[in-house]
Amino acid sequence: MRLITGFFDPLTPAHARRLNRLASDNSHLTVIVTDPPDPILPLRARAELAAALAAVDLVVPVPAEQLDEFLQSLPIAPFERGEAEDLVLRQELIRHVHTRQRAS
Numbered sequence: 001m002r003l004i005t006g007f008f009d010p011l012t013p014a015h016a017r018r019l020n021r022l023a024s025d026n027s028h029l030t031v032i033v034t035d036p037p038d039p040i041l042p043l044r045a046r047a048e049l050a051a052a053l054a055a056v057d058l059v060v061p062v063p064a065e066q067l068d069e070f071l072q073s074l075p076i077a078p079f080e081r082g083e084a085e086d087l088v089l090r091q092e093l094i095r096h097v098h099t100r101q102r103a104s
Contacts, residue, residue, distance in 0.1 A: 001028045003074070005067070006082030007036040007090070011049040014089050022080070023055035031056050032071075035064040036087065 002022050008015055008031075023029040033047045041049075047061040062070045071079070 001030060001076060003030045003076050003079035004082050005032040005034060007086040008033055008046045008050050009036050009039050009041055009090060012089050012093060016053055019053055019055045028057040029055055030058040032060045032062055034062050034067045
């Protein structure tokens with residue numbers, strides 16, 4: 001089983017590609033969705049979007065204040081943290097939208 005954490009706020013094609021890569025070894029992929037600072041979408045909405053991807057087998061929404069405790073309780077060894085990359089993707093999307101708005 002593979003496990004990844006992330007904000008997925010909002011879910012982008014880059015997220016889908018990353019999740020497809022993680023699932024490509026035919027293992028079950030579990031996604032833990034947590035809260036970024038000042039989220040755009042509610043936690044449940046982001047969890048539902050992640051769950052809709054074919055590569056994802058299970059989604060667990062975990063509020064940010066409970067994430068560390070939740071991760072420590074898991075008997076699963078390696079997992080990938082995606083929050084830092086998610087913040088970069090979010091900023092790129094925001095810059096793109098602002099650029100498009102100014103061009104209009």
